[in-house]
Amino acid sequence: MALGYFISSVAMMCTIIGIPFGLQSIKLGLLTLWPFGHQVHEKEHTHGCLNIFMNVLWWILGGLLIWLGHILWGCLFYITIIGIPFGKQHFKLAKLSLTPFGKEIV
Numbered sequence: 001m002a003l004g005y006f007i008s009s010v011a012m013m014c015t016i017i018g019i020p021f022g023l024q025s026i027k028l029g030l031l032t033l034w035p036f037g038h039q040v041h042e043k044e045h046t047h048g049c050l051n052i053f054m055n056v057l058w059w060i061l062g063g064l065l066i067w068l069g070h071i072l073w074g075c076l077f078y079i080t081i082i083g084i085p086f087g088k089q090h091f092k093l094a095k096l097s098l099t100p101f102g103k104e105i106v
Contacts, residue, residue, distance in 0.1 A: 001069060001093075005029030008062070020054065021061065024100045028066075028093070031105055035089035040096050043104045051102035063097060070094035 009025035012018035031038060055063075070090045077087030096103060 001066075001073065001090075002029045002032040004066075004069070005032060020101075021058065024058070027105060028097060028100060031096070032093060035093060036085075039106050040092070041104050041106055043102055054101040055099045058100060059098070063100075066097045067094050070097055 005025045006029045009022040009029065011022075012025060013022035070093045074087040074090035074094060077083035077090060
């Protein structure tokens with residue numbers, strides 16, 4: 001999943017309009033590599049309508065496919081007892097992958 005985030009971020013950053021999407025994709029890729037100990041919070045100072053617009057564009061441009069990938073991996077990890085913590089993190093990432101704009105990773 002992280003490799004997919006990084007490859008897509010490079011592709012998105014080829015255009016000026018895609019730079020914010022590429023930056024979010026890099027943040028999600030880094031969180032995918034090491035999700036333990038991090039929490040996601042709403043940003044205090046957000047740009048309301050701009051975040052909503054960017055999240056809708058994110059859904060259209062592949063956010064739903066990313067969400068589906070995290071759900072699939074989360075379900076596969078939940079099959080074994082050892083994989084449950086990893087599945088739990090994939091479900092956390094699935095929630096974040098639907099609306100990455102306006103969120104902060106702490």
